[in-house]
Amino acid sequence: MKSNVLVIIPAYNEEDVIFETLSKLQCSSPFDYIVINDGSTDRTRTILSENHFPHINLPVNMGIGGAMQTGYQYALEKGYEYAIQLDADGQHNSDELTLLYEEIRKGDADMVIGSRFVEQTGYKGSSMRRIGIYYFQWVIKFLARIKVTDPTSGYRIVNRKVIAEFAHSYPVDYPEVEVLVRLAQKNYTIKEIKVNMNARMGGKSSITPIKSAYYMLKVTFISVIRSIL
Amino acid sequence: MNSVQLIALLTAALFLLQVVLFTSRNKLHDKQAFLWLLFAVASLIVAILLPQLNRLASSLGIAYLPAFIFMLAFFVILNLLIYQTTVISRNEKRLNLLIQKTAIQHKELEDLKREKGDSP
Structure with missing residues (x-):
């Protein structure tokens, strides 16, 4: 353990990009990191082993939620103070990790989200994604009374209290919005800072229009039920 | 006892037997086995009390038992x-x-x- 921050990188079939993402991360970040290889069926595991990138191999594919929770459990066991989620597909800029860290170290937030919309950035998502983002902004505002400009951003850092919370319980799939509602309702403080995000370097997004609709309905339903009862 | 009640009784008894066999062969965990045992006994009771149930259904305005x-x-x-x-x-x-x-x-x-x- 070199630092008190662990960067968690969930990876599922990312053979095209994983080497580049991790090489860039090693050069630009002072933090420890761990790749959670989520039962990949391509060469991701081989690339990680051959290059001695620190990683945990999940024997089966558990989805983003299961993979991230494994990372949080590892962070908790190893005594890390902070944990950051970083996408393996190169969308998150690893040279902005320290921005998130410096913000959370101020101590007035339990989670800091790297947002594309808190200030004007060059990011342009698809119109479907933008509709989804506006919708979830409204859902979070309605259920948790907080404003989050980029609720679907996975680029986020949490402190040890939240690491313990997530290690114990984390949504199985599409976790980003649900955890925001959950944390806000438990009076954790959430903050956003501006970050830049890139287009995917490789691989392909698993989100289809049908999955998007399912995602929106499922997250709304679960969040509403859990916030009422 | 009419034929309908006889068939109901036989079916319930066979179901109870199946649950008992599954339980004795450890195919069902204790908790699950107990639950199914309750259902099997309940089916048997329903079969035995079929005439009374018929009267109850009629009093509730259900013509077809x-x-x-x-x-x-x-x-x-x-x-x-x-x-x-x-x-x-x-x-x-x-x-x-x-x-x-x-x-x-x-x-x-x-x-x-x-x-x-x-x-x-």
């Missing part, structure tokens, strides 16, 4: 289904935890082996 029984059975099965789903969800959660713990321990084992290999 099987409709009444099917309605009861429908709600019982619906409840049973949701109970089974909670069991599956709980087991899935435990399985996830098991997979995660195994993966983390495997990583720790690999690290230890590497450290041991590095040390003179």
